[in-house]
Amino acid sequence: xxxxPANAHQARLLKLLRDGGxxxxxxxxxxVDLSRSKLAVEVDRLLETGLVVADGLAASRGGRxxxxxxxxxxxxFLGVDxxxxxxxxxxxxAELEVLGHLNHPMxxxxxxxAVFEQVLSLAAKLxxxxxxxxxxxxxxxxxxxxxxxxxxxxAPPIMPGWDGFPVREALSQELGCPVMVDNDVxxxxxxxxxxxxxxxxxxxxxxKIGTGIGCGIVVGGTxxxxxxxxxxxxxxxxxxxGGRLCACGNKGCLEAHFSGAALARDAEDAARAGRSEExxxxxxxxxxLTAADVAAAAAAGDAASLxxxxxxxxxxxxxxxxxxxxxNPALVVIGGGVTGLGHTLLAAVRAQVYRRSLPLATGNLxxxxxELGPAAGVTGAARLISDHLFSPA
Amino acid sequence: xxxxPANAHQARLLKLLRDGGxxxxxxxxxxVDLSRSKLAVEVDRLLETGLVVADGLAASRGGRxxxxxxxxxxxxFLGVDxxxxxxxxxxxxAELEVLGHLNHPMxxxxxxxAVFEQVLSLAAKLxxxxxxxxxxxxxxxxxxxxxxxxxxxxAPPIMPGWDGFPVREALSQELGCPVMVDNDVxxxxxxxxxxxxxxxxxxxxxxKIGTGIGCGIVVGGTxxxxxxxxxxxxxxxxxxxGGRLCACGNKGCLEAHFSGAALARDAEDAARAGRSEExxxxxxxxxxLTAADVAAAAAAGDAASLxxxxxxxxxxxxxxxxxxxxxNPALVVIGGGVTGLGHTLLAAVRAQVYRRSLPLATGNLxxxxxELGPAAGVTGAARLISDHLFSPA
Numbered sequence: 001x002x003x004x005p006a007n008a009h010q011a012r013l014l015k016l017l018r019d020g021g022x023x024x025x026x027x028x029x030x031x032v033d034l035s036r037s038k039l040a041v042e043v044d045r046l047l048e049t050g051l052v053v054a055d056g057l058a059a060s061r062g063g064r065x066x067x068x069x070x071x072x073x074x075x076x077f078l079g080v081d082x083x084x085x086x087x088x089x090x091x092x093x094a095e096l097e098v099l100g101h102l103n104h105p106m107x108x109x110x111x112x113x114a115v116f117e118q119v120l121s122l123a124a125k126l127x128x129x130x131x132x133x134x135x136x137x138x139x140x141x142x143x144x145x146x147x148x149x150x151x152x153x154x155a156p157p158i159m160p161g162w163d164g165f166p167v168r169e170a171l172s173q174e175l176g177c178p179v180m181v182d183n184d185v186x187x188x189x190x191x192x193x194x195x196x197x198x199x200x201x202x203x204x205x206x207x208k209i210g211t212g213i214g215c216g217i218v219v220g221g222t223x224x225x226x227x228x229x230x231x232x233x234x235x236x237x238x239x240x241x242g243g244r245l246c247a248c249g250n251k252g253c254l255e256a257h258f259s260g261a262a263l264a265r266d267a268e269d270a271a272r273a274g275r276s277e278e279x280x281x282x283x284x285x286x287x288x289l290t291a292a293d294v295a296a297a298a299a300a301g302d303a304a305s306l307x308x309x310x311x312x313x314x315x316x317x318x319x320x321x322x323x324x325x326x327x328n329p330a331l332v333v334i335g336g337g338v339t340g341l342g343h344t345l346l347a348a349v350r351a352q353v354y355r356r357s358l359p360l361a362t363g364n365l366x367x368x369x370x371e372l373g374p375a376a377g378v379t380g381a382a383r384l385i386s387d388h389l390f391s392p393a
Numbered sequence: 394x395x396x397x398p399a400n401a402h403q404a405r406l407l408k409l410l411r412d413g414g415x416x417x418x419x420x421x422x423x424x425v426d427l428s429r430s431k432l433a434v435e436v437d438r439l440l441e442t443g444l445v446v447a448d449g450l451a452a453s454r455g456g457r458x459x460x461x462x463x464x465x466x467x468x469x470f471l472g473v474d475x476x477x478x479x480x481x482x483x484x485x486x487a488e489l490e491v492l493g494h495l496n497h498p499m500x501x502x503x504x505x506x507a508v509f510e511q512v513l514s515l516a517a518k519l520x521x522x523x524x525x526x527x528x529x530x531x532x533x534x535x536x537x538x539x540x541x542x543x544x545x546x547x548a549p550p551i552m553p554g555w556d557g558f559p560v561r562e563a564l565s566q567e568l569g570c571p572v573m574v575d576n577d578v579x580x581x582x583x584x585x586x587x588x589x590x591x592x593x594x595x596x597x598x599x600x601k602i603g604t605g606i607g608c609g610i611v612v613g614g615t616x617x618x619x620x621x622x623x624x625x626x627x628x629x630x631x632x633x634x635g636g637r638l639c640a641c642g643n644k645g646c647l648e649a650h651f652s653g654a655a656l657a658r659d660a661e662d663a664a665r666a667g668r669s670e671e672x673x674x675x676x677x678x679x680x681x682l683t684a685a686d687v688a689a690a691a692a693a694g695d696a697a698s699l700x701x702x703x704x705x706x707x708x709x710x711x712x713x714x715x716x717x718x719x720x721n722p723a724l725v726v727i728g729g730g731v732t733g734l735g736h737t738l739l740a741a742v743r744a745q746v747y748r749r750s751l752p753l754a755t756g757n758l759x760x761x762x763x764e765l766g767p768a769a770g771v772t773g774a775a776r777l778i779s780d781h782l783f784s785p786a
Contacts, residue, residue, distance in 0.1 A: 145751075145753055154753055155751075155752065155753050203619070203620055215719065217719075217720075219612050219613075219617060220612075224612060224720075225721070226596070226720060226721020226722070226754070227596055227721050227722060227723035227754075227757070227758075228721060228753050228754060228756065228757065229721070229753075230718075230721045230751055230753040230754045231719065231720055231721035232719065232721075233718045233719070233721070233751050233753075233754065234715075234718060234719050236718060236749070236750070236751065237714075237715040237718055237719070238711060238714070238715070238749060240634070241633070248751075250748070250749060318631060319715075321630075321631070322627075322630040322631070322712075322715060323719060325623075325626045325627055325629060325630055326608065326610070326624065326625065326626070326627050326630070326716060326719070326720075327610075327617070327619060327624055327719075328618070328619020328620050328621060328622070328623045328624035328625075328626070329619070329620060330620035355643070356629070356631060356643060357629070358538075358548075358623055358626050358629065358641075359548065360538055360547055360548050360621050360622075360623040360626075361619070361620075361621060361623045361626065363621065364620070364621065365620075
């Protein structure tokens with residue numbers, strides 16, 4: 001696919017077809033507020049590009065029956081979500097439905113060359129399984145800040161070897177299609193907005209708690225990336241003056257007190273100190289603990305694990321309370337690896353936010369878990385590249 | 394003035410003339426990207442409305458000389474900035490230049506009727522001094538959250554008697570012109586963007602430290618008001634777990650530890666405890682202390698006052714560091730009553746932000762004092778109503 005819409009009307013039509021599926025010319029005309037004749041011109045041009053195809057006759061609204069159109073069924077986007085410890089690769093159609101999804105463990109610290117080898121091999125596996133002849137575009141998420149226009153990671157703290165690496169250019173060449181790159185947290189927010197719990201919400205925060213902690217900020221329907229692409233970096237907000245030493249060199253950062261990594265450390269401490277038989281048994285079995293172990297132990301009623309989750313929820317809730325006061329969102333979504341901690345985590349976060357933020361900001365504020373799990377990032381990645389391709393060139 | 398622009402092109406032209414002053418048709422045509430003939434149509438329509446008038450011939454660019462146009466010189470906007478303890482009222486021309494400005498002490502807790510009497514009498518005084526025949530529109534700032542579309546204060550903590558009062562409707566009737574109402578902090582941000590230190594900056598934060606503390610958030614050139622109009626309410630972000638009791642009922646809020654009111658209380662404590670002769674002398678002279686006394690004492694070298702300012706700057710800097718990590722602005726402006734604390738305050742804020750936020754977010758981040766002082770709010774108020782009137786009806 002090299003065609004791009006020629007003007008804002010065509011771009012609007014493509015996005016309506018992406019988000020709403022096949023539709024009749026008549027109904028699309030109502031939504032874009034174009035006259036019948038102008039709409040016909042724009043639709044004909046889209047049909048010529050091959051991005052849109054005819055899809056039979058629409059149900060009658062009286063008078064002459066309108067023709068249905070839809071996005072070309074052979075269009076394929078690749079969504080890639082590179083995490084700290086694993087990578088997700090998925091293929092979607094033009095309506096951003098996930099047709100196939102692979103996950104593979106890897107270490108982002110191995111550097112871009114090794115990671116891209118993995119990504120390309122997973123993409124080839126999806127292609128060879130018959131899900132795609134080729135890719136029309138790819139969206140890539142990385143676990144660090146990105147200079148968005150160029151698609152280049154900038155000073156990513158947990159990604160040695162990636163600083164300044166031309167991810168967009170390199171992958172575009174390898175994949176032979178247009179590529180856009182963004183921070184993984186922004187893509188989770190886009191994914192939940194596209195197909196998850198934030199569907200149709202224009203102003204929301206999406207807090208991702210995985211190995212680290214970040215926040216996607218959506219304002220007026222679009223991601224706010226900030227002046228240098230680092231917006232949403234909330235992991236180093238101070239929650240405890242003089243608190244734990246953080247990897248960044250400061251003390252008392254949120255990430256040092258609660259994140260997937262901090263929770264695993266705290267759980268191992270609890271196991272070794274004899275505060276939890278459940279955790280001790282798990283530690284003995286596998287030699288290490290993860291957030292998933294704490295979730296499982298808590299589900300089995302382990303008091304020490306429940307306490308760790310509640311304390312962590314209080315910490316992150318304290319930060320979210322400040323963000324809610326500052327930003328006054330319509331929705332807060334919590335996602336990432338720790339969503340397995342479930343209701344106990346949410347309850348602690350909610351208690352902090354509803355207690356600490358102004359009633360005016362919390363009176364109508366849902367705080368919910370993300371809905372898409374690991375599909376959020378790859379769906380957001382496909383959304384990112386489709387937003388780019390469905391905009392005027 | 395009842396005329397409004399009929400379309401987006403006319404609105405764009407009006408704002409260009411407002412922000413750039415008189416201009417030639419030829420140069421305006423370049424800026425709005427309209428053909429000569431289409432531009433002529435739109436300008437002629439604006440001339441018919443009376444919003445725009447001819448202004449002689451432009452300098453030659455070769456060929457036929459272009460005609461200058463400008464906003465009608467008789468247009469007048471009223472800018473009103475209601476604070477906790479005083480009110481500012483100013484009259485501007487359509488280019489938002491302040492032609493006259495009055496300030497009067499009053500207590501917002503007296504309620505809307507008493508306060509409006511003051512506002513109307515100050516407006517009448519400005520009108521009678523010959524600065525305006527009548528007002529074409531008025532912008533009103535109030536020290537609390539506002540349901541923006543209706544122009545109604547909502548649950549304003551320091552404004553008893555104002556909750557749900559139809560400020561927009563009531564003042565529109567009294568003044569006989571269109572009125573828009575917003576939070577005072579948002580108007581300070583708009584004012585600094587229009588004519589002050591944030592001129593031409595699209596993404597910035599404006600922290601107002603007066604009796605309380607609030608933050609104006611500008612994203613992509615427009616004010617972010619949040620889902621319920623309470624965005625920027627940072628005064629109750631926790632800075633000290635288990636800290637001082639705040640008027641809101643929580644402990645350790647920023648406002649409880651640093652604001653104009655907290656600073657005055659701390660200064661009186663220092664004076665009574667014998668920690669500052671300078672403050673003690675001022676307290677004896679006037680029976681109470683204000684932030685201005687602390688500023689004056691600090692300027693005279695008083696160590697206790699310098700310490701109070703530094704400690705306060707650390708507190709507010711701690712919160713701003715979190716906001717910078719979260720929002721990644723291109724500029725932070727500090728304004729409000731405490732700007733008299735000057736460099737000492739700024740130095741403490743900067744130290745916290747540059748120490749605590751990611752280098753990527755602070756590498757190119759000016760933190761500066763507001764430039765307009767008390768004119769920021771009234772200029773922002775005039776900008777607010779002109780944005781409304783210079784938009785398609």
